[in-house]
Amino acid sequence: MQCQAQTWRRVGTRVVLVPTMGALHAGHCALIHRARKLAGNGVVVVSIYVNPAQFNDARDLRSYPRSLAKDKKLCRAEGVDVVFTPKTLYAKNASVFVEETDVSCSMEGGSRPGHFRGVATVVVKLFNLVLPNLGIFGEKDWQQVLLIKRTARDLNLSASIVIVPTVRESDGLAVSSRNVCLKDDERRQATVLWKAIVLAKNAVRSGSVRGLKQKITLFIEKQPNARVDYVEFFKEQTLKLMKPKRGVRMALAVYIGKTRLIDNARI
Ligand code: PAF
DSSP states (O other), rough: OOHHHHHHHTTTEEEEEEEOOOOHHHHHHHHHHHHHEEEEEEEEEEEEOGGGGGGGHHHHHHHOOHHHHHHHHHHHTTTOOOOEESSSSOTEEEEOOOOOSSSTTTTTHOOOOOHHHHHHHHHHHHHHOOOSSSSEEEEEGGHHHHHHHHHHHTOOOEEEEEOOOOOBBBTTTOOOOGGGGGGHHHHHHHHHHHHHHHHHHHHHHHHHHHHHHHHHHHHHTSSSSSEEEHHHHEOTOOOBBOOOOOEEEEEEEEEETTEEEEEEEEE
């Protein structure tokens, strides 16, 4: 991959990378469409690698959906030039990892220790292998995007980061690889994440942060299989916790049965 990337760089070919863990869906298609547009006559590379370093739970890694043959077909249909599917990216005794110590500490970082160290490390590896001009990431993982932007800035990576808006089902549920793990009734209950964001949008001016969080938690947990992990309000570019008001971003993580879903939006 790196030899090919060096050749592209030598002849001035624009390279746009869409890093993924596979199980591709409409959200990934939106990333690929944007990549295709931005690449122009250049090349679009989609990487598919279920990165063990970002899973803090072995069961979660084992059960992560995998559909490589289907994914490759979809990439071909969407005009992807190269699908990069490394078998492993880590030496057995790998001992160097990328650790960010600010924007990665709260929310997902708090609930999934080591997760963002794995993400930052694999993204740096992928960027070093593919040498992209642009890396495309989804707004759905807002904290991940900030982490990657910070990593790119602080480690002087040459790629620019592009953010693509979240794709939603008609009932508001953010499209995610994990949605296939939801049973029928759970799928219906999962719409509560988006409904909670709408509730927050309509209630920004009423009461304290604690009061609003409590209201949202009670609202979500009315669903029989829903359990809130966190609800937070923060300044978009720094993740500094804020009182909910217009322009502030809200993020939440909710278990629906055994499936953990995340979502976020500006309120
Ligand atoms: O968002 C994802 O799918 C992953 O975290 C990423 C960025 C591909 C790194 O493994």
